[in-house]
Amino acid sequence: MSRSVRVSIPSGAGLVHVTLPEENLAGVFLPEAVPVCEDVRAEAERALAEPLGTPDLRDMVRAGDQVVILVDDHTRSTPAAEILPAVLARLAEAGVRDANITILITHGTHRLSTDEEVRRKVGPGVSERFRVVQHCCTDEANQVYVGLTSRGTPVWVNRLVVEADRRIGIGHIGPSPYAGYSGGGKLIVPGAASLDTINANHSLVALGVGRPGRVDVPCRLDIDEAAALVGLDLVLDVVLDGSERVVRAFAGAPERVYEEGVALARRIYEVPCPGPVDIAVASGFPYELDLYQAERAVEYAEVAVRPGGSVVLVAACPDGVGGEEFFRLLADPGKTPDAFLRDVVRRNGRVTFGVLGYLVARIRAEKRLCLLSEGIPRDQAMAMGFHPLDRLQAGIDALLDEYGPCARVAVFPAGAVTIPVLG
DSSP, rough: OOOEEEOOOOOEEEEEEEEEEEEEEEEEOOOOOOOOOOOOHHHHHHHHHHHHHSHHHHHOOOOOOEEEEEEEEESSSHHHHHHHHHHHHHHHHHTOGGEEEEEEEEEEEOOOOHHHHHHHHHHHHHHHHSSEEETTTTOOOOEEEEEEOOSSSSEEEEHHHHHOOOEEEEEEEETTTTEEEEGGGTTTTTTTTOOOHHHHHTGGGGGGGOOOOOOSSHHHHHHHHHHHHHOOOOEEEEEOOOOOOOEEEEEEEEEHHHHHHHHHHHHEEEEEEEEEEEEEEEEOOTTOOOOHHHHHHHHHHGGEEEEEEEEEEOOOOOTTSSSSHHHHHTOOOOOOOHHHHHHHHHHOOOOOHHHHHHHHHHHHHHHHHEOOTTTTHHHHHTTOOEEEEHHHHHHHHHHHHHHOOOOOEETTTTTOOOOEEEE
């Protein structure tokens, strides 16, 4: 008599469960379990005391300097509220006045944060004491042209960043479908850049498709070159575990921080996985605010799925699809992968949406996409080419019946931050 295995998968604030025959389960694949920091501020202070390739922050600033601190936004897990006090304390020790410090939330093309999301990101005390500004990529009046990259990306960046005397970045290094790994210069591009700059940079994404975890792809190289035109004086990036807890902080020169941070991130997020399998079940956790964010779990999981197989995305998506324009793009029945790709290359429309449309269209052309989401109605899911599921167990049982008794299932409970490495 065959045994069954019950697997729990994050969705929203809770869990959904699925029971699988043991003989069908290829494995449950999660980021590597590693020791985490009990005190994030203390870890940030340690990193600042041991800077990589730069002097101590206190020796980099003068009392009259205008300082801008770039932080990522509400869609990212960086615990900026716990890190900022360590940075602000060092600036105060160097004599920098509160009035000379601006905290810039770098949204790229994401929607602006609500007041409550701002308070959570930077901390209530900081949001009340310091000037906090949200970057808007379409606000051309507040952007400055700084140059052209060797790949032809014209770079406009938020005026506050360009005109500051010192620029400090706070972010995290984790899997990024477009750039291999986040961190470093991504706070500048796409974070604090114009929509035109982001479109030009992201038109390079298609050249690195199917290479998850690679940081030598054109999009990432272009980001670093564009960011260097502005120059971050110091970056403090953290590496998180699969449950969004801080493992280690790195501070110093962006290139040194990125090199050491990515080396640690690879050990956590790149997970050996047998393949190809027939079915992958992937949670959008921890990026399931909307489908635009959660879809990265599909991009990672599909690497482990054979042609003709299925990818099941589990994502709450409380903000829905991620915008009406994005929905219309994915729901266009005449859009082939090639048509999406041509739009990306020609920079037709919002390229960030076109790139994701291309990736989804490419996957659904050879694999079935299923979706369990309380935030996306059935008719919207179907219009975008997803097979909506009412219950996970019933959906998986139906797929097992279809693929037969030897079907293999891989489960990725933190699918948005798990990069399968096929053996």
